[in-house]
Amino acid sequence: MSETTTLEQPRAWSLPHSPRDYVLGHVRAVLPDRVLDDARIVVRDGRIAEIGVGRPGTRVDVDGGGLFCLPGLVDVHSDGLERERLPRPGAELPWMFSMMSFEGKLRAAGVTTVFHGASFSDRQAAKDGRSVHSAMQMCGAVADWNARAVDGQLVDHRVLHRLDVRSRPGLVALQRHLDALAAAGTISAERPAVISHEDHTPGIGQYADRTFYETYVAGTSGISQDEARARVDALLIEREGNLPVREESMDWLARQSGTGRVRIFGHDPESAVEIADLARRGGDVAEFPTTVEAAREARSRGMSVVMGGPNILRGRSHSGNVSGRELAERGLVTALASDYLPSSLLGAVFTLAGAQVMSLPDAAALVTSGPATAVGLADRGALEPGHRADLVLVGLEHTCPVVRAVLRAH
Structure with a gap:
């Protein structure tokens, strides 16, 4: 030049x-x-x-x-694309337009590598568009976008496969999808698939206090608290009947981990026992642990611990679980994910550094090298010779x- x-x-x-x-x-x-x-x-x-x-x-x-x-940010859990495609119930937008629109938000947030959450679940299709069908559509959209990418594309788009372990349709579809990826040579030990297994049954995990889930259902469905309580009661009966599917899912995930071509995230672990079980099945990452106990056990076992950027910014969990800032103060967080708000990543970095919870380099590592480690990407995430030149220039306005x-x- x-x-x-x-x-x-x-x-x-x-x-x-x-x-x-x-x-x-x-x-x-x-x-x-x-x-x-x-x-x-x-x-x-x-x-x-x-x-x-x-x-x-x-x-x-x-x-x-x-x-x-800073190094380009690595976001290992983003639900933003599904929100971009479905900005309000029933108002679906074309996938390619949604990819283009959301990429603009990622660029503005400094994200150069993103893992879009594709929910292999049949539990909430009527409420928020999550289903096996939409998960496969998202995987296809990401693949199509990457295939059409022009030289110099500013964001590396990938998929976080979110498996509802009590959904048989979700399990079957993900099994077929990963078999197809393996047969095509798309996934390998050098480029592993990433799977986050989750169980959003009310009363455990993220919604350990089911009243938070009832409030969520009432708010998103526009129904009364009593109607939400009845709906949750019915959901609990259905989910209890799916326990055998959960065991089948967990055993399959353990076998996949053993191949070396898949990295396993445990979503919303709440106890040391759950972390021990995750480790036994070859899990690599504790994603959004809901208690100090779970986070501490994960770190003691050398696992990555991912928390949400919005949690850090707000200083607390929206569902009553442990504060990400508290875990960061205890040195128990290795990575942050945007969850649903890309701009929260840099916001969380400068919030933690500004409050002197940690130095700016240590805070920046939570959105760069930390998440890169969590997903097995050794070629990015740090300003070091030999690393990819994914670079982001950042200024401050009104301390933001x-x-x-x-x-x-x-």
Whole structure:
């Protein structure tokens, strides 16, 4: 590049496509162990080749104007795409439009790798669009989007396969889907599929206090609390009858973990016993643990612990479970996921650093190297030589982080 580009406008910015070779200068580089002021980052063939202090008189291709430079964010659990496609009940939008629209939000949040939650479940299809059919449609949409991607696409789209362990249709469909991916060579030890198994039966997990679930049902369905209570009673009867499916699902997941081509998340674990069972079945990640006990046991076993960015921002769980901020203060969180709000990731980073819960590099690791580790991606998540040059430039407005630029390796 022959001209210096200065990033001074208060807006998100990106090149039409990120070049494979360039020099970025005058940034505050958030390294794994420190913030390096007036840093110079050399990119060669889409990889970070060198990081150091800027050299006086040396010309750079892109002038960062003193902005923070972080690795591209890795979001291991996003439900945003299904919300983008179904902004309100009955108002489905085309999948390709939804992908395009949501990618804009991901770019604005600094997310360069995202795992879209595809819910293999038949429990809530009538209320929020989640079903085996919509899960397969989402998987197909992500595959189609990636196949059509132009050179320089700024977001790496992947799938988090969410399995309702009490749904036989969900289990059968996911088994077939993973068999097809394996046969096509799409998944492997180097590029593992990611499965999060969940059991949202009222009275356990996220809704250990079933009254929170009754309130949720009443609010989303527009019914009275008494009607919601009756609906939950009926759901409990149905779910209890599906216990054999749960055991079949868990045994199948254990076998998949043994192949090395699948990483297993345990969703909403609430006890040390559940974590021990997750470990026995080859689980890698405790996703949204609902208690300190579960998070502590997961860390003692070397598992990743993922919490929600919105939980950190709010300082508490929306369903009455443990506060993500409390777990972070105890050193029990290794990664954050957006859950339903991409902008919450950077917001949580600067909230934790601003409150001196942890340093900025440690907080940034929760949305970069931490989630990359959780999903087995060793080529990204840190500003280090050899890593992908997925870079995000961030400024602050009214103490809130704002993404000014995204450059992603290709």
